Amino acid sequence: CSMVETSLPFYFGWFLCPTQQEKLRNMANEFLSAVGSLEAFKEHVGDFAGEAEKEVNLQQYFQDKGVLHCTTKFCDYGKANGAKEYAEKQVVRESYGSKADLVLTALFLTPRTLGAQVSLTEAQLQLWPEDAEKEAVQSADLPRGSRAHVTLGCAEGVDPVQTGLDLLEVVLQCQQGDKGEHVQDLELGPLTYYGKGVWMVKLSEPLNTPAIFSSFYG
Numbered sequence: 001c002s003m004v005e006t007s008l009p010f011y012f013g014w015f016l017c018p019t020q021q022e023k024l025r026n027m028a029n030e031f032l033s034a035v036g037s038l039e040a041f042k043e044h045v046g047d048f049a050g051e052a053e054k055e056v057n058l059q060q061y062f063q064d065k066g067v068l069h070c071t072t073k074f075c076d077y078g079k080a081n082g083a084k085e086y087a088e089k090q091v092v093r094e095s096y097g098s099k100a101d102l103v104l105t106a107l108f109l110t111p112r113t114l115g116a117q118v119s120l121t122e123a124q125l126q127l128w129p130e131d132a133e134k135e136a137v138q139s140a141d142l143p144r145g146s147r148a149h150v151t152l153g154c155a156e157g158v159d160p161v162q163t164g165l166d167l168l169e170v171v172l173q174c175q176q177g178d179k180g181e182h183v184q185d186l187e188l189g190p191l192t193y194y195g196k197g198v199w200m201v202k203l204s205e206p207l208n209t210p211a212i213f214s215s216f217y218g
């Protein structure tokens with residue numbers, strides 16, 4: 001019926017509970033403070049601030065993008081490819097409103113975005129669109145779910161969709177044998193620099209985050 005046609009959401013995803021959002025934001029702040037104060041970061045500050053500036057305040061650099069979540073399918077109210085098919089999948093209908101434990105394995109920042117990498121379980125991958133990685137990087141065969149992330153902030157003028165693309169670039173770089181440069185061990189875990197202002201800390205204790213599979217209408 002036409003109700004179905006008009007009721008497709010802006011996107012589907014796992015939404016973090018408020019206490020978990022706060023925990024993750026605190027962790028992200030810790031990450032920004034730690035990276036921002038490193039000599040190694042200051043040497044590469046031009047990636048963030050342009051040649052003229054010597055310093056950048058990362059806390060101010062990244063703007064908050066609202067409720068923390070891991071997007072599964074961006075539907076754009078039905079305008080996005082495969083939106084209707086996704087919404088009608090049995091597993092999507094059955095999982096709607098259910099709780100999942102997301103595992104966050106890394107935090108990363110680039111001149112464009114700040115995000116957390118999510119490592120999906122086999123069960124969670126059932127809700128992951130087949131073509132999420134291919135849609136972003138046509139030329140490579142990236143593991144399913146490797147785009148999964150939580151956007152924690154974006155530089156001025158950057159849209160959140162960029163966070164997953166930035167993450168895939170790191171995944172691609174690693175797949176091609178470039179493991180980056182180990183900078184030092186932060187309290188959160190080992191920090192790697194991938195060049196061009198891309199920094200990632202692999203969490204020595206992955207963060208388990210309860211989240212609800214639902215949708216956002218905006």
Ligand code: A2P
Binds near residue numbers: 011150151
């Ligand atoms: P993300 O999942 O990286 O946070 P916006 O605020 O730009 O309208 O986006 C709303 C949400 O949908 C954000 O969570 C965003 O990115 C995600 N999103 C936007 N566009 C796309 C897209 N083309 N593909 C996948 N996710 C998208």
